[in-house]
Amino acid sequence: MQTDEPCVELGESAIFQPLALGALRLANRIVMAPMTRNRARPDGVPDGLMVEYYAARADAGLIVAEGAWPCAEAQAYCRQPGIATDAHVAGWRRVVDAVHARGARIVLQIMHSGRIGSSRIKPEGGETVAPSAIRAHGQIYTDAAGMQDFDMPREMTQDDIEHAIDSHRMAALRARTAGFDGVELHCTSGYLPMQFMYSETNRRVDAYGGDAPARVRFAVECLKAMADAIGADRVGFRVNPGNTFNDARDVDSAATHEALLSQAAPLGLAYLHVMRAPVSDIDAFALARKYFPGRLILNDGFDPESAERAIAGGEGEAVSFARHFIANPDLVRRMRMGLPLAKFDRRTLYTPGPAGYTDYPVAA
Numbered sequence: 001m002q003t004d005e006p007c008v009e010l011g012e013s014a015i016f017q018p019l020a021l022g023a024l025r026l027a028n029r030i031v032m033a034p035m036t037r038n039r040a041r042p043d044g045v046p047d048g049l050m051v052e053y054y055a056a057r058a059d060a061g062l063i064v065a066e067g068a069w070p071c072a073e074a075q076a077y078c079r080q081p082g083i084a085t086d087a088h089v090a091g092w093r094r095v096v097d098a099v100h101a102r103g104a105r106i107v108l109q110i111m112h113s114g115r116i117g118s119s120r121i122k123p124e125g126g127e128t129v130a131p132s133a134i135r136a137h138g139q140i141y142t143d144a145a146g147m148q149d150f151d152m153p154r155e156m157t158q159d160d161i162e163h164a165i166d167s168h169r170m171a172a173l174r175a176r177t178a179g180f181d182g183v184e185l186h187c188t189s190g191y192l193p194m195q196f197m198y199s200e201t202n203r204r205v206d207a208y209g210g211d212a213p214a215r216v217r218f219a220v221e222c223l224k225a226m227a228d229a230i231g232a233d234r235v236g237f238r239v240n241p242g243n244t245f246n247d248a249r250d251v252d253s254a255a256t257h258e259a260l261l262s263q264a265a266p267l268g269l270a271y272l273h274v275m276r277a278p279v280s281d282i283d284a285f286a287l288a289r290k291y292f293p294g295r296l297i298l299n300d301g302f303d304p305e306s307a308e309r310a311i312a313g314g315e316g317e318a319v320s321f322a323r324h325f326i327a328n329p330d331l332v333r334r335m336r337m338g339l340p341l342a343k344f345d346r347r348t349l350y351t352p353g354p355a356g357y358t359d360y361p362v363a364a
Contacts (some may be wrong), residue, residue, distance in 0.1 A: 003052045004037050005149065007046050010232040013308055013312070014029070014308060014312045015028065015029050015030060015047060015304075015307055015308045015319065015335070016028045016029070016030075016336065017029060017310050018061075019061065019295075019317055019318055020271070021062070021183070021236070021270045021271045021295050021297075021318070022182070022231075022232070022233030022234060022235075022236075022268075022270030022271065022295075023181070023231065023233040023234050023270065023315070024062065024105045024107070024181050024182060024233075024234070024270055024271075025105065026061030026062050026105055026275065026318070027103060027104070028060070028061040028332065029061055029311055029317065029319065030059075030060050030061050030062040030307075030318070030319065030321065030331070030332050030335065031060060031061060031062045031063070031064065031273075031297050031318050031320035031321070032050045032057050032060045032062070032064060032320065032321065032322075032325045033064060033068055033273075033299055033320035033322040033325070034064040034065060034067055034109040034184070034186075034238070035320060035322050035325075035326070036065045036066050036067060036077060036080060036350070037053070037066060037349065037357060038077055038078060038079040038080060038350040038351075038352070039053070039079060039353075039357055040079050040080060040081035040082075040091075041079070041091075041351065042078070042079060042086070042143070043082075043087070044068075044069065044075070044079075044080060044081050044082030044085075044088055044123075045081070045082075045087045045088055045090075045091040046081050046088075046092050047091065047096065048094075048149065049353075049354060050081070050091075050095055050231075050355065051094045051098050051301065052098075052358045053096050053357055054095050054098065054099050054106070054360050055095075055098035055099055055101070055102060056205035056329035056330075056358065057081075057099070057325055057329050057331070058099045058101075058102035058103065058104035058106075058161040059102065059103075059104065059330065059331070059332035059333060060104050060325070060332060061104065061105065061218045061318065061329070061332050062093070062104065062105045062106070062107065062297075062318070063095075063099055063104055063105070063106040063107075064106075064107055064108075064109055064184055064238075064273070064320065065092075065095070065106055065107065065108045065109060065180075066080075066081065066109060067079070067080070067109045067110070067186050067191075068082055068083040068088070068092075068109065068110060068111060068171070069081075069082045069083070069084060069111060069112065069113070069136050069168035070082075070083055070084055070110050070111075070112060070167040070168055070170065070171035071084050071112070071163070071164070071171075071286060072084065072122055072123040072124075072125050072126030072127065073112075073122065073127050073129055073163075074111070074112040074113055074126075074128045074167065074192070074346055075112075075117060075121060075122045075123065075126060076111070076113030076116050076121070076140070076191070077112060077117075077121065077140070077141075077350075078121055078141065078142060078143045079352065080089050080128070080245045083108060083110065083171045083174050083178070084167075084170075084171070084174075085177055085299065088174070088178075089177050089178045090178075092108070092175070092179075092180070093104055093173075093178045093179055096178055096179035096180055097179060097299065100179065105181045105182075106180055106181055106182055107175075107181055107182040107183055107184050107234075107236065108171075108178075108180045108182075108183050108184070109183070109184040109185075109187060109238070110168055110171045110172065110175075110184065110185055110226070111186040111191055112164060112167070112168070112182050112191060112193070113191050113192065114128075114130045114153065114191055114192030114195045114362065115129075115130035115135065115136050115150060115151070115153035115192075115195060116127065116140070116150060116190055116191060116246050116331070117129060117140060117150065117151060118135055118140050118142050118148045118149075118150065118151055119151055120142040120144045120148055121140070121142050121143075121144075122324070128151035128152070128153045128154065129154050129155075129156045129164075129320075130153035130154075130155065130156065130192070130195055130201070131151055131155070131156060131158055131195050131196045131201060131202040131203075131208065131209065131218070132155050132201065132202055132203040132204060132205070132209075133152070133153055133154060133155040134153070134200075134201055135150060135151070135152045136150040136190070136246055136247040136248065137150075137247045138150055138247055139201055141350075142235075143252075145352050146291025147233040155204075158206075161208060161218065164192065164218075164222075164289050164307040165218070165222055165225050165250040165267075166225065166226040166305055167220050168185070168222040168225055168226055168227075169225035169226060169229045171183070171226075172225075172226040172230045172235070173229050173230065174328070175230075176230050176234075177180075182230070182234035182235060182236065182270060183226055183230070183234065183235055183236075184197045184235075184236045184237060184238055184273060185219065185223055185226065185235070185236070185237040185238070186237075186238055187219050187224055187238055187239050187260070188238055188240035188243050188245075188275065189240070189243060189246060189248075190243070190244075190246025190247060190248035191246070192218075192246050193218060193219040194218070194243070195248070196208060196211075196215055196216070196218035196219060197215050197219060197229055197250070197252070197256050197257075197260060198215070198218050198248050198249060198250035198256065199215070199219075199249070199250050199251045199252075199256075200249035200250060200251070201247075201248060201249070202215050202246075204275070212252070212255055212258075212259040213259045213263070214260045215256065216256065216260040216263060217263075219237075219260060219264075220260070220263045220264060220319050222265075223235060223237060223264055223267060223269065224267065227267055227268075227269065229257050232267050232269050232270070233269075233270050234270055235267075235269050235270055236269060236270045236271040236272065236273055237264065237269065237272060238272075238273040238274070238275070238299075238308075239257055239260065239261075239272065239274055239275070239284075239288070240274070240275035240277070240278075240284065240300075241253050241254055241256075241257040241282045241284045242254075242277035242278050242279040242281075242282045242284070242289060243275070244278070245279060246258065253279075253282065254281075254282050254287060257284075257287060257291075258321075261287070261288065261291035261292045262291050264292065265291065265293055265294075267293055268294075268356075269294055270294070271293070271294060271296065271297055271317075271318075272288055272292045272294060272295070272296055272319065273297040273299060274297070274298060274299065274316075275299045275300045276298075276299065276300035276301055285298060285315050285316065288321075289315070292355050293299070295316075295317045295318070295322050296315070296316035296317055296318075297316060297317070297318045297321040298310055298315060298316035298318070298320070299319070299322070300322075302319050302321065303324075303341075304335045304341075307319035307321075309312065310343075323344050324341055326330040326344040326356075326360070327341070327342040327343055327344035327345075327360045328341050328342055328360065329360055329362060329364075330331045330362040330363055333363070337363075339363045340363075342360060342361075344360075
């Protein structure tokens, strides 16, 4: 594998110190970020390949497992894992047991895709729904028919909203049954909670639409349902102010996220996982620190040295890595020893099989 420049050896510095995130006790402050890798079985059941992948990276203090769909209408991608059936629970149990055997904590990201997806991907009966009947611009890959336009979604009724919230509650319970230490709500990347949050994807005139405090209601109610199910100290959520992925548009993303964080603040959640804003006029980390009183996991664009500085400087309590964990299953060891970091191959991010997934070697 190609390598980046060598790391500066950090030794037993701040990033290697233990940390409590609510009920989660981490051996270090290095977090593996959730990354869709499309390696589950077609029915969404994690298999042995996923067990191998996650176990190899369990030197992390915390692994946030990739977004899993909580109900049939929530699936976005081919070969995306679910957490909606007993078979899903059994498959994830193997992953969790392997990670726990190596000492890491692991939480499952719960991801409802809303309008992002295709009927050619979802299980039978999985209708595409969204806050408003507004089709997302763009296409999605399907194993069945190649690239397809995003579905035209049906606007959710009150019953649909209640079902979606309850599916998050049930997903949290199933995750705990599978042995996960907690769950993380996916509140970014243009999926259902963000579709409710953003002004250009939510044109509702009921209690879930209108101004920012009303538009964030769905996400907050999902968090409350998950917290009531398994304990707030085992629930986190992920945000990315300014994010426009999957045709997500908002008149004032900073104000919307201020409303979300302010309403989530009293819930006593385990952590907030905040991504660096993709726009220059929003300081996502400062916004998070101002409006959310709990622990912060920082994400996006960090290398070992900048992560150490961020933790030592009090910007956040932990830092998550995505691409570095793809090509470096032994990332924590490499950071401790100042070893070079391998680069990942973009061509194999989402392809089936072990290539670019479980075949990256550990450092000699």
